[in-house]
Amino acid sequence: MLSLTKMLTDTAVRASLTGTAVSATMAGALFANPYEPYEGTTLVINVPAHPHYNAMMKVLPAFTEETGIEVEVDQLQYLKMRERQTLELTKDEGDYDMIAYVVFSKADYVYADQLENLAKYFMNPALADPNYDQADLISGYVENIGVAGGQKGYLPGQLGSAFGIPFGSETSVLAYRKDIFEKHGIPVPENYDQLLDAACKIPEVEPGMGGMASRAASGHQASHAFLLHLAPLGGRVFDDNWEPIINNEAGVAAANALKTIVDCGPDGSQTFGPAEAAAAFQQGQAAMFMDSIAFAAGFEDPGKSTVAGKVGYALHPEGVRRGSQTGGFGIAIPKNAQNKKAAFLLMQWLTSKEGDLMVAMAGGNPSRFSTYENAELNEKYPYSATFGEALKYADPDWRPIIPTWGKINADIGTTMSQVLTEGLDPQEALNGVAERARAIMDEAGYYTWQ
DSSP states (O other): OOHHHHHHHHHHHHHHHTTOOOOOHHHHHSSSOOOOTTTOOEEEEEEEESSSHHHHHHHHHOOOOOOEEEEEEEOOHHHHHHHHHHHHSSSSSOOOOOOOOOOOHHHHHTTTBBBTTTTHHHHHHHSOOOOOOOGGBBBHHHHIIIEESSSTTTTTTTOEEEEEEEEEHHHEEEEHHHHHHHHHHOOOOOHHHHHHHHHHHHHHHHHTOOOEEEOOOOTHHHHHHHHHHHHTTTTOOOOOOOSOOOTTTHHHHHHHHHHHHHHHHHGGGGGOOOOHHHHHHHSEEEEEEEGGGGGGGHTOTTTTOOTTTEEEEEEOOOOSSBBBBBBBEEEOOOOSSSSSHHHHHHHHHHHHHHHHHHHHHHHHEEEHHHHHHHHHHHSSSSHHHHHHHHHBBTTTSOOOOTTTTTHHHHHHHHHHHHHHHHOOOHHHHHHHHHHHHHHHHHHHTTTTOO
């Protein structure tokens, strides 16, 4: 006879695939209904206009059916979302019970004491699901999006604690035109030498087609693109004592790699943001695209993409090490939320094995290793297995998550744009970034104890 736990687990998985919910009555057969004290509560949550959260919207009715907890969603364009959160989190009583945020915001919100430490909720036996399986969450994202107070202040460590849970995890993978690579006998790049060779060989053998479409626009996009190569090529922005090392050999190699990619890319590459780079690949103007896994769905949509069915996916090529980006979103409970316990139950439900699979089947980005291994998910989205493997190498420290990062990031971006468009020498450019970054860090007090 199947155990009751196994019966409930199987029922939950079937529910995730069919859109039905596991009833609170069945859950209560194993333990007292944890949702009962909160039935009739209405949670207000703030999330971005993003495909992952569009998928979340599809499964929220199942949460309400199971728990009796209503959910109102304030879904905003990302920058407007951040502006609204900045206002709401400073109130004595906020309107939001749960928020979604990107990793940049983690540093700001935790430093300002605006997010709940989640330890007390996971310690509460009336709230914490014993089958939640924290170890199954993608580790790099728990570290990157959720933890603060450990190593460097923003990574895990003996004194670190979780302030959020990954929900919509992304990393960088290489998308490539299978037909073009097969036609010309070009190996799918496994390392940076092969990547840069292919990037400049493609325009030679396919006139009018760029090698790789990449972000490069001045500001954040150029910085993002540079950092995408810095980590795998062995670099960091700072050493462990906060001394800038962005201008060392690895930093120069990353700058030169980006310049090669942009120089051999499709027309207009110097001005590309992520949407423009994705559109160039999607319309057949480039043979490669290396960025977030979130773009895959668009590439495979025959109504929008001319390359649907022709795209292969591979791990971010290896340099000195594996080190793909960490991006995407996390969810947290504001300190000034009015319904914190009910909000925790929603967070836990959405990021449980069953909830994560439901959202993934609806088109979202999984936050659990087990979801990426699910046979039904891989049948529906054949690229999922590659993405799950790539997430094992997601680097939680590919960019520093500190309150001063906004200024430093902007400087990297404008300076790298000069390298890409004006011919500024990469070493000279990065020397200037390092000098200015140290001044910013000094003013913020990072060298007080030296």
